[in-house]
Amino acid sequence: MTSLPITDPSRHAVYTGRTTSWPMVATTCVAALFVVLMGKESNGAWGDLVFVVPLILVAIGILANILTASSVRATAGPNGFTIRWGLFGWPRCSYRLDEIDHAEVIDLPLWRVSYSLWWTPRRTNCTVRSGPTVRLSMRNGRIVTVTVPEPAAAVAALREASAAAPDADTV
Amino acid sequence: MRWTIDLTSRERLQDQIVACVRRGVASGELPVGEQLPPAAELGTALSVDRNTVLAAYRQLRDDGVLEFRRGRGARVVSEAPALSSVTEAAQKLIATAREHGLGTNDLIRIIKELT
DSSP states (O other): OOOOOOOOOOOOEEEEEEEOOOHHHHHHHHHHHHHHHHHTTTTTOOOOHHHHHHHHHHHHHHHHHHHSSEEEEEEETEEEEEEEETTTTOOOOEEGGGGEEEEEEEEOOGGGGOSSSEEEESSEEOOOEEEEEEEEEEEEEEEEEEEEHHHHHHHHHHHHHHHHHOOOOOO | OOEEEEOOOSSOOOHHHHHHHHHHHHHTSSOOTOOOOOOOHHHHHHHHHHHHHHHHHHHHHHSSSSSEETTTTEEEEEEEOOHHHHHHHHHHHHHHHHTTTOOOOHHHHHHHHOO
């Protein structure tokens, strides 16, 4: 949707977007197939720990993947930028507007895609595909890179919110 | 999806949220099958109560725009309605306004007063 600048301070704009992590979905499907094949190989020997333990571990991995890494939801607006993963919105990262120094759209190359949540002392990466991506430079020096369906709209929402805030600094 | 609300407007917040979804569906930004954000998340983002968002979602469900599925949230089910009739009516309105010597700003003011 075309974003028009909002000059009325009583109005505010919020951007929400959801991106499915197809690599994680594919990984989950492959893992589920592995569980089925392992189950067939066991020939009913479910009491054997050699089969049961790996199957339980893989099943837990599949469940964790479905619950936490299948999709990324992002929200940008007056309350800052929030990233939520998976069905229940966890893990979650929130950045208040006054914590964000600069927001921009970058072109993320394929070899920089994290395909899941990667956290280091200097960076947070929540990227599931290459191409246009939101990059936030935080005031504490942290760099946050997030895949959203419409990065330009997300950045525009942050800038409008920053401009409308009474103690706003540049975003 | 871009949500714009006016907290000081006379229009109910619930109706403003409904209008946002309808605009998104009409513009193709919300295609059929698209999942909307959970009510609690959207409420927090828009600084409105979760129940206000839920009321808007229910209204859209009753209008056949959304459907609720357990564990899958609210999803868009209706095709984008044709805007041609609205565009046609707007063109007629503009033509009538021109006949009466009214400009774009006058028209916008009248529409704002009426809504």
